[in-house]
Amino acid sequence: MRVGVIGGVSSTIVTLKKLLSFKFNIACVFGYKPSKNMLVSGYVDMEEFCALHSINFYPFTRINNETTKIQNMDLDVLFVVGLSQIVSAEIIHSASILTIGFHPTLLPKGRGRAPIAWLVNDLSDGAATFFQLTDKADQGKILVQEKFKLNESDDAGSVEMKIISAINNALDIFLPNLKKNTWSATSQDEILATEYGVRKPEDGMIDWNNSAKSIDRLIKAAATPHPGAFSYLKASKIIIYKSKVESDGNIKGIVGRVLKVKEKSALVQTGYGLIWINSYLADDNSTLRIGDFLGYKVDIEINQLKSEINQLKSEINQLKILLE
Numbered sequence: 001m002r003v004g005v006i007g008g009v010s011s012t013i014v015t016l017k018k019l020l021s022f023k024f025n026i027a028c029v030f031g032y033k034p035s036k037n038m039l040v041s042g043y044v045d046m047e048e049f050c051a052l053h054s055i056n057f058y059p060f061t062r063i064n065n066e067t068t069k070i071q072n073m074d075l076d077v078l079f080v081v082g083l084s085q086i087v088s089a090e091i092i093h094s095a096s097i098l099t100i101g102f103h104p105t106l107l108p109k110g111r112g113r114a115p116i117a118w119l120v121n122d123l124s125d126g127a128a129t130f131f132q133l134t135d136k137a138d139q140g141k142i143l144v145q146e147k148f149k150l151n152e153s154d155d156a157g158s159v160e161m162k163i164i165s166a167i168n169n170a171l172d173i174f175l176p177n178l179k180k181n182t183w184s185a186t187s188q189d190e191i192l193a194t195e196y197g198v199r200k201p202e203d204g205m206i207d208w209n210n211s212a213k214s215i216d217r218l219i220k221a222a223a224t225p226h227p228g229a230f231s232y233l234k235a236s237k238i239i240i241y242k243s244k245v246e247s248d249g250n251i252k253g254i255v256g257r258v259l260k261v262k263e264k265s266a267l268v269q270t271g272y273g274l275i276w277i278n279s280y281l282a283d284d285n286s287t288l289r290i291g292d293f294l295g296y297k298v299d300i301e302i303n304q305l306k307s308e309i310n311q312l313k314s315e316i317n318q319l320k321i322l323l324e
Contacts, residue, residue: 001025001179004075004095006063008032009042009082010225011102013049014164018171019079022179026055028073030066032083033059042082042160042225064088077178080133084113089135097181101133101140104163106147108193111138116156116163118196121221125149126159128166130174132185139193141185146170155220155242204229208256208295212245212273219243231294236286238294242279249274258292268294 003024005016008031019026031046050057060066063085070078071094078095080087081102092099105115106127119126127147132140146166150159177183204222206215206229215229219240222229228239246267253259253269260267266277266288277288 001076001097002027002074004028004030004070004073004078006030006070006078006080006087006091007082008034008044008046010044010160011042011082011104011163011167013044013046014167015079015081015102015171016046016049018168018175020053022171022175024175024179026053027075028056028058028070030058030060030063030070032063033061035061063091067091067094070094078133086137087133092133092135098178098183099133100143101131101138102167103129103131103138104166105129105196106145107131107138107142108188108190110194110196112196112198114199115196116159117199117221117226119150120154120156120159120223121217123150123152123154123217126163126166128163128170130170131188139188141187143183143185144170144174146173155223156226157224160225201227206231206240206295208268209271212270212275215270215275216243216245232296233282233286233288233292233294236282236284238280238282238288240277240280242277244276244278246274246276254293256294258288258290258294261288261290266292 001024003019003026005012005019005026016026016029029046029050034043047057047059058066058069063083064087067088067090070091073094075095076097078099080099103111103115104126105111105119106125107129110118110124115126125147127145129145130143131138132143134140146169148162148166174183204218204227206218208215208231219229219242223241228241230237230239232238249267251259255269255271257269258266259269259274268275268277280288
């Protein structure tokens with residue numbers, strides 16, 4: 001059985017390693033090579049791993065540009081794992097037996113984009129779900145599904161580790177059946193289907209008027225391997241990596257103000273409740289102090305900008321007079 005793998009993130013390399021442990025014949029690996037891999041959450045370059053295991057490796061930027069090459073691989077089974085690009089019908093149908101996709105939610109719940117961030121944000125349980133890949137995203141028949149639970153302390157990084165564990169368990173169940181060609185598939189119940197929308201790095205901006213609980217979930221959802229939640233301290237941008245809701249606070253302050261500082265942590269007033277910022281990095285390496293204000297007071301900022309613009313206009317007019 002000739003097997004191919006397409007992808008470029010942590011879930012891809014875990015799948016590849018599990019296929020090797022079950023002694024499948026890996027005919028080829030198509031590894032994603034983005035121009036800026038720091039923008040790809042959980043990116044893994046598989047080229048060196050493939051070289052160590054004498055696996056044919058083919059880098060790509062757009063997978064559909066590799067359609068003819070994949071079709072010529074004469075594959076029986078193709079795994080497409082951890083790839084956000086839409087795969088062409090020609091690639092999907094290039095494997096003679098089965099083309100398999102992966103999604104880390106309890107399909108049919110949570111189809112779509114940025115599933116890890118949404119799971120953490122909503123505190124929803126997930127699953128390592130392998131399914132038959134079709135031209136309709138995340139809608140193919142389910143081959144195996146290994147559930148995992150989330151708790152309030154989970155962030156994107158810890159959930160990624162739970163996904164890896166669930167992938168290993170799911171493939172331990174599925175791969176022996178695939179090897180014997182005794183696998184089965186179950187149709188998804190469309191009545192239960194939900195979908196997640198795309199998330200962008202700018203969606204990690206914190207609105208301190210929200211509750212401490214919702215801000216805490218956003219910070220955890222945007223944590224590594226994602227770009228991080230962020231706010232502003234005057235002209236400095238601050239990336240916030242870890243947080244904890246303060247349940248016993250007996251202090252009240254202005255929304256966005258730092259009320260207390262303890263070692264490298266800062267207590268901030270939100271629209272409802274208090275939150276500790278426990279790990280952060282400012283682009284000017286500044287540290288938070290009592291009284292600092294996070295975010296912007298829009299009316300004040302607009303007034304300052306107008307004053308600066310008027311000052312510049314005055315200086316320009318004076319220069320014009322001097323030059324005449």
